[in-house]
Amino acid sequence: MYFLSYKTCIEEGDLVIAYISRENMTPLIMDPKLTYNNKFGTFRHSDMIGKEYGTKMPSHNGRGFMYLLHPTPELWTHVVPHRTQILYIADISFITTYLDLKPGSIILESGTGSGSFSHSLARNIAPNGHLYTFEYHEERAKAAKQDFERHGLSDLITIECRDVYKEGFGITDLVHAVFLDLPAPWDAIASAKAAFKQKRIGKICCFSPCIEQVQRACASLNEHGFVEIKMFECLIRNQEVHTIPVYTVKDAVSKIKVQQDKKRKRNEEEASNSKAAKSPRIKQDPPNLYVSKTPTEAKGHTSYLTFATFLPVLDDEIEIIDKVNELD
Ligand code: SAM
Numbered sequence: 278m279y280f281l282s283y284k285t286c287i288e289e290g291d292l293v294i295a296y297i298s299r300e301n302m303t304p305l306i307m308d309p310k311l312t313y314n315n316k317f318g319t320f321r322h323s324d325m326i327g328k329e330y331g332t333k334m335p336s337h338n339g340r341g342f343m344y345l346l347h348p349t350p351e352l353w354t355h356v357v358p359h360r361t362q363i364l365y366i367a368d369i370s371f372i373t374t375y376l377d378l379k380p381g382s383i384i385l386e387s388g389t390g391s392g393s394f395s396h397s398l399a400r401n402i403a404p405n406g407h408l409y410t411f412e413y414h415e416e417r418a419k420a421a422k423q424d425f426e427r428h429g430l431s432d433l434i435t436i437e438c439r440d441v442y443k444e445g446f447g448i449t450d451l452v453h454a455v456f457l458d459l460p461a462p463w464d465a466i467a468s469a470k471a472a473f474k475q476k477r478i479g480k481i482c483c484f485s486p487c488i489e490q491v492q493r494a495c496a497s498l499n500e501h502g503f504v505e506i507k508m509f510e511c512l513i514r515n516q517e518v519h520t521i522p523v524y525t526v527k528d529a530v531s532k533i534k535v536q537q538d539k540k541r542k543r544n545e546e547e548a549s550n551s552k553a554a555k556s557p558r559i560k561q562d563p564p565n566l567y568v569s570k571t572p573t574e575a576k577g578h579t580s581y582l583t584f585a586t587f588l589p590v591l592d593d594e595i596e597i598i599d600k601v602n603e604l605d
Pocket residue numbers: 361362363364387388389390391392393394395411412413414417439440441442443458459460
């Protein structure tokens with residue numbers, strides 16, 4: 278499948294994201310024997326095969342249409358079968374930027390969960406990076422592995438079924454960044470520290486829904502010598518776009534006159550029930566100005582993001598520490 282590159286034409290076996298609206302998308306694996314039904318009609322896979330990704334597809338029975346979209350990590354996050362809570366785009370984009378991920382980065386992730394974040398990570402580090410991801414729930418690990426295989430990501434992702442609290446990551450001196458989405462990240466920090474490339478600066482992020490978890494994670498990061506410990510929270514603010522008319526002075530004066538005339542007319546009608554004089558009219562609709570308003574309330578808390586930096590221990594520092602120890 279094509280999460281890392283783009284193909285034009287839909288073929289049998291391909292994944293298509295059937296887009297009805299932002300809130301209504303479905304993943305379809307093209308099989309000419311199947312038909313997809315929704316309230317907008319009947320869509321035969323055989324009609325979709327051979328079409329270009331991006332096509333506006335009318336239903337077979339003419340009731341409506343949908344769009345046939347090419348899979349991307351962002352769309353996968355919308356349609357992934359939820360086996361756990363997942364990360365969404367606001368947090369994903371913030372974390373990948375703040376962890377300094379780039380093509381070639383080697384990353385450690387736990388738990389894998391539904392693999393929503395793993396898909397974005399894989400695209401960030403392609404083509405020559407690697408993601409090591411750990412999940413202790415056997416069924417979830419299996420399902421995520423299957424998704425990675427189907428989506429052409431198995432060369433980039435190694436998934437292992439393992440309890441990282443009890444067994445650690447089993448990786449040393451290898452990774453540039455670590456991401457922990459675990460109920461007790463502090464129990465995995467010692468092992469994560471060992472996984473960092475020991476002679477390079479590295480970044481870690483712990484994703485925790487409660488402030489108490491943040492406090493414990495910070496304490497543990499501090500204990501293990503991580504520096505620049507910072508916590509962020511991503512909140513979503515929708516921008517509501519409105520249009521307001523922009524009047525010229527002449528039109529504004531004319532509009533006021535119209536209003537005054539209407540008022541006068543009403544008053545006169547009330548007083549004498551007689552007909553009012555004709556009011557001047559604005560000949561044309563004024564041009565519109567687009568303005569954006571943010572609601573005061575900010576929704577969208579998923580978790581707190583705690584970041585910290587791993588500092589390498591340099592050879593001459595080790596010598597100094599050894600000498601100090603000898604003196605002691
Ligand atoms: N970030 C993932 C995503 O975007 O799809 C979701 C991760 S989910 C919230 C947390 C996962 O951590 C669960 O699937 C859980 O089974 C796993 N987990 C919890 N404790 C673990 C442990 N000790 N070792 C490995 N995985 C663990």
